[in-house]
Amino acid sequence: KQEVTQIPAALSVPEGENLVLNCSFTDSAIYNLQWFRQDPGKGLTSLLLIQSSQREQTSGRLNASLDKSSGRSTLYIAASQPGDSATYLCAAFFITNAGKSTFGDGTTLTVKP
């Protein structure tokens, strides 16, 4: 069964700290992996998409890495801010899964001022 797991489920850090969110997937045969942010009561905002042939993508203070062989992706957030508080979701697009992405349950991040 193709699954995506995110650990930890929740994380609280002081403002300014660098942090890493983890995502693991059970099948290395993926087209891509996408990171999203979800604010309470809102939809999902796409942060970064890593193609299967890439090892990392960067956008501002965010850096996402991909290691297919180990089935892992990380989202690195530099110099965290209270506005970064949200739930972060990763989604793997498995090759054999008929075109749909499978989501992890997310990591809820709280950045304390």
Place this chain on the structure above:
Amino acid sequence: NAGVMQNPRHLVRRRGQEARLRCSPMKGHSHVYWYRQLPEEGLKFMVYLQKENIIDESGMPKERFSAEFPKEGPSILRIQQVVRGDSAAYFCASSQAGRTGLNSPLHFGNGTRLTVT
């Protein structure tokens, strides 16, 4: 350049009524996906559609739920005879290309929050 549009944002139905949720994909996108998010749970895939075709409905409950994406107009997720357990946030996503467009990101709408009383 409008994103994925879902309406209504909030929908309240009594048990036994029908719920119709609408999704207009981003301009130029022909692939639509519906996901459900139960309270305190993650996103679960329901159905993947292209224009006039259901590609994968493996996540849809066998009864009461149906989806369509007609040639003209939005995609519709229809829930007949709603029950309290259907209360959830229903999200629609679209992409420019599906399985053959390997690196086409998903774009999500803001969701429809269904409450069954």
